[in-house]
Structure formats: C-alpha cells, structure tokens
Amino acid sequence: MKEKAGGQRPLRQGYTTGTCAAAAAGAAAKVLQSTVMGQQAGARKEERNIVVVKVDLPEGERVLIDALVREAGKDYSVASVIKDAGDDPDVTDGAEIVARVTLRSEVGSCDEEQVIIKGGRGVGVATKPGLQIPVGEHAINPVPRRMIREAVKEVLGDMPVEVTIEVPDGERLAKKTFNPRLGIVGGISIIGTTGVVEPMSLDALKATVKCEIDVAVEELKSNSTLNTQNSKLFFSPGKIGEESLKQVFGNIRVVQTSNFVGFALQYARERGIRKIVYGGHPGKLAKILMGFYDTHSRNSPQATDFVADYLGIKGEFNTVEEIVNFMKSQGSRGDNKDFSGLAKSIAERISGDFGFSHVEIYLFDMKKGLIGEGRWDG
Numbered sequence: 001m002k003e004k005a006g007g008q009r010p011l012r013q014g015y016t017t018g019t020c021a022a023a024a025a026g027a028a029a030k031v032l033q034s035t036v037m038g039q040q041a042g043a044r045k046e047e048r049n050i051v052v053v054k055v056d057l058p059e060g061e062r063v064l065i066d067a068l069v070r071e072a073g074k075d076y077s078v079a080s081v082i083k084d085a086g087d088d089p090d091v092t093d094g095a096e097i098v099a100r101v102t103l104r105s106e107v108g109s110c111d112e113e114q115v116i117i118k119g120g121r122g123v124g125v126a127t128k129p130g131l132q133i134p135v136g137e138h139a140i141n142p143v144p145r146r147m148i149r150e151a152v153k154e155v156l157g158d159m160p161v162e163v164t165i166e167v168p169d170g171e172r173l174a175k176k177t178f179n180p181r182l183g184i185v186g187g188i189s190i191i192g193t194t195g196v197v198e199p200m201s202l203d204a205l206k207a208t209v210k211c212e213i214d215v216a217v218e219e220l221k222s223n224s225t226l227n228t229q230n231s232k233l234f235f236s237p238g239k240i241g242e243e244s245l246k247q248v249f250g251n252i253r254v255v256q257t258s259n260f261v262g263f264a265l266q267y268a269r270e271r272g273i274r275k276i277v278y279g280g281h282p283g284k285l286a287k288i289l290m291g292f293y294d295t296h297s298r299n300s301p302q303a304t305d306f307v308a309d310y311l312g313i314k315g316e317f318n319t320v321e322e323i324v325n326f327m328k329s330q331g332s333r334g335d336n337k338d339f340s341g342l343a344k345s346i347a348e349r350i351s352g353d354f355g356f357s358h359v360e361i362y363l364f365d366m367k368k369g370l371i372g373e374g375r376w377d378g
Contacts (some may be wrong), residue, residue, distance in 0.1 A: 014196065095169055119139065122171055127185055129218035177357040261293045278350070291344055361375070
C-alpha cells in the first residue's frame, strides 16, 4: 500500500484483469475437478457458493481471491471474479471477469496445448499489428495467458481443457479505454505484467503510449512506399493536439503521449523512428525547451514566464494562452521572436536530445488555430 499525503489511510493495491481471469479460471477448474474426480472444490463458503482461489503473481507472491461459482455440468464449469482495482481510478473496477473451463476429448501434442485459452464476449480482438497478440486473436496478453494456464494446471494437471474468458460488460467499458485507438475491437483487454494495480499508477498509461507507438510503427512498415527510417511519426500531448494536427495533415495516426513526452520520444527512437512531427499548445511544448520532458504540472513549472521572456514581451500574464492572444493583437513584428521561432527552438532541442534526424513542431492555440511552426534537421 502507498501512503497518501497528509497522513491519510494508505492507498490500496488492486488486481489486474489478468489476475482476475486467472482466479476465475482456477475456481472453475476446482469445481470441475470435484465433479469429474469426486473431490471437494477447495475452500468454499457454501452459503454464497464462493470458492477461495490461490493465484501466483508473476513476481512470486501468492494471493487469495474469492470467486463466484456460476454454473457447473458434468464436463464444464463457470466461475467469475469481480475486479477490485483498489484505489486506482480504473474503468474496469467492478467489472465481472468470467472463465468457463470445459473438458476436451482430444489431447494436445505439447504441454501447453493441454490448456487452450480463448476469448469470448466482451474481450476485444486485435485488428492491427504491433500489439502483444497477433491480428485476429482475442486480446489476452502473454502474462495473463501464462497465469491462467498455471492456475488451471495446478488443479487439473495435464487434463485437456479449454478456457474461455468473457467480460459481460466489456464492450461498453472498452469505449472508455484506448482500445479503439489501438485497433482492439469488441471489448477490453486482459492485461497485466505484475498482476497488481498500483494506486494512481502511471505504468498503465505508459504501456498504452508504447502500444500506440508499436501500432504506428507497424503501420509504417506495412506501407510498401515507406519505412521507419524515412517516414514521419506524429505525436501530440492529447486530443486537442491530435485534432489540430489532423486539420493540417488530414486523417493521420497521431500518438497521444499525455505528459510522458520524453518517455514516448525515447521509445520511438528505440523502435527506429528518425523523423517526428509534434503538435500541441505552446504552454505544454515550451516546457521541452525549458528542459522538462515530463510536462505534468507537479513535475514541471508553468511555462508562462518562460514564453514571455522568449518572445521578449512585458506584462502580467496568467497563462500562455493570454500571451497567445496578446501576440495576435500586436500583429507581425518582423523578427524571429514569435511562435514559429519558438517552435523551431523546440524542434532543435528535441533533435539534439534524442538524435532525430528531422523534427517538426506545430503550435496551436486553444481554439486549434495554427500559431507557429518550425523544423530542424539534425
């Protein structure tokens, strides 16, 4: 648990969708075991039909999770877990993760094939390359797949079964996630690399940024006339910047970096990208020139005074947008102390810090109007 500021109660950790899916599958396996082999289905609270399941997390910890037995037959069983995200504002908090375990008559040719894992209703399907799962498969990531398989095999051994994971409310919840941007349709993803959700964690957001870059890179690779060395990758801090760039360039893919500018740019270089375009408000992007690649307000100062000094203007300004409006009222000054000059300086700084061969910066006001553009070839 993490301590809140001001001595308040510690923040609770939660569990990922992957951990919940593994727990539901383990519970269903216990019930199936009791049916097929005449054994007790583990620790059970009979009055609520609850099975207590032990789940091994990827980093070695073993946790106990309650699962609800929903249905059982002679060759199948169904159990579910209600996801508890702790104190993290996760859109899947409270979602029901369902696992159906069914006996198979055929036996696989290798150990892993004893447990076949599939996705069902409410679990998204990948439609674009660049993700951790191939195009056409349900979005159950590798670590959760391993956890599900281990949970089932611990109970049933080498008994051949098929596990189907469903999220009844998954399609609706997915609309509140980044899945549509990543080309995952029809539901949420079953994810998690550590098995736990850290309260207010930034890891999930960073993972989403990486996924967006991976998808964008694969799209560039699939275009026979382009490659990652010579084509440009487009970035913006958020939705306004993305919409503004599309007004300039048309229907392009834009990676939203949130405040993780440096994280996104570094990962893009690792993926072989040499040319980038970044668009956004000067109040956000000027922080790059100030040396701050994490642009969150708690990790970087406001850029108002810096922008005013850069432009050589005097006055009391509360926001950079006020400076934008002031500059508009003054008209062209005939020098480089304008927002295009600022954009060029930002481009030069990014190129120097990350080694991009070509950087273009587009600055927009809050009404999505273009107020400056600059580029730098390193």
